[in-house]
Amino acid sequence: MRAGLAVFAPRVLLLALIAFAAGPASLRAEDPLSDLLPSWNDGKSKTAIVDFVDRVTQEGGPDFVAPAERIAVFDNDGTLWAEQPVYFQLAFALDRIAALASENPEWKQKQPFKSVLEGDIKGVAASGEHGLLEIMAATHAGLTTEKFGDIVDGWLESAEHPRLKRPYTSLAYQPMLELLSYLRARGFKTFIVSGGGVEFMRRFAERVYGIPPEQVVGSSGVVKFDIGPDGIARLTKEPKIEFVDDGPGKPVGINRYIGRRPILAFGNSDGDLQMLQYTAAGHGARFMGVVHHTDADREWAYDRASHVGKLDKALDEATAKGWTVVDMKSNWKTVFPDK
Structure with missing residues (x-):
């Protein structure tokens, strides 16, 4: 949905509480539709994507876009991988509190840590943004960027989603993995633009999505440069938020880190x-896509009333303006990659 303390915006985290599929080396416009995006059912959404890509990549055509300007941006949580019952970075932070509890015995009596250790999510939520900042500071700050990355890697290797019983990195959406690969094969440059912590996402974006670290835009915290006791230069994460890449922050982040207005956004x-x-709002051909979670059996069904990934105003605007709304239940043959 959403550097020093590389975190989600606290308000986004508070709401959260209440395999890379490689494509063929090249894809051609004349390939049968059934051979493109194989995990997508034929229909309006798939046709709209393929038609748009064909139009902007047809040299000499009225909608042709030069490769340098073929910028595609994707939200991460709920767009490229699952996000229920809480954002996965928050699950990481809560697991880290449990892992560090033996080193901090005072947490058993101190909020919000007491609620975390007791599994009392309502109690954690009641601590508000201040409590969430304490949790993120305890689990993210005071570490070098390298050490934080190693901890994230270890968690991703061992952690398992509580309901789906799969590693979090296997919960990327197969149809979206295919879409990323398809776009890159047609000359697009793909970026993540997410409210999630940039340093958290960079640890898996390349191996899961094929998106390198320099093409990940996210929320970030302050980092401090110094020379460590071993004489090696380092960056250390501090408990201060620097930039929140969520809501109106996303266009700001795109301008700051990408420097080109996208022609495709999901x-x-x-x-x-x-x-x-x-x-x-840009000139020329544009594609705006919205993933609508409608599949309670294979994933989750939620939109306007959800405490995670609320889809209300954006759904209304997508409907009014004719953007492509991808109905997960009817548009996707499969949701997650094979185990």
């Missing part, structure tokens, strides 16, 4: 609305 929540609006 999101799944109201936190992505401004990114979609910014993409739509």
Whole structure:
């Protein structure tokens, strides 16, 4: 939905509480539709994607876009991988509190850590943004960027989603993995633009999505440069938020870190609305896509009333303006990659 303390915006985290599929080396416009995006059912959404890509990559055509300007941006949580029952970075932080509890016995009596250790999510939520900042500071700050990355890697290797019983990195959406690969094969440059912590996402973005670290835009915290006791230069994470890449922050982040207005954007929540609006406001052919979670059996069904990934205003605007709304239940043959 959403550097020093590389975190989500606290308000986004508070709401959260209440395999890379490689494509063929080249894809051609004349390939049968059934051979493209194989995990997508034939229909309006798939046709709209393929038609858009064909139009902007047809040299000499009225909608042709030069490769340098073929910028595609994607939200991460709920758009490229699952996000329920809480954002996965928050799950990481809560697991880290449990892992560090023996080193901090005072947490058993101190909020919000007491609630975390007791599994009392309502109690954690009641601590508000201040409590969440304490949790993120305890689990993210005071570490060098390298040490933080190693901890994230270890968690991703061992942690398992509580309901789906799979590693978190296997919960990327197979149809979106295919879409990323398809776009890159047609000359697009793909970026993540997410409210999630940039340093957290960079640890898996390349191996899961094929998106290198320098093409990940996210929320970030302050980092401090110094020379460590071993004489080696380092960056250490501090408990201060520097930039929140969520809502109106997303177009700002795109301008700051990418420098080109996207021609394609995909999101799944109201936190992505401004990114979609910014993409739509450009000249020439544009594609705005919204992943609508409608599949309670294979994933989850939620939108306007959800405490995670709320899709309300963005759904209304997508409907009113004719953006492509991807119905997960009817548009996707499969949701997750094979185990």
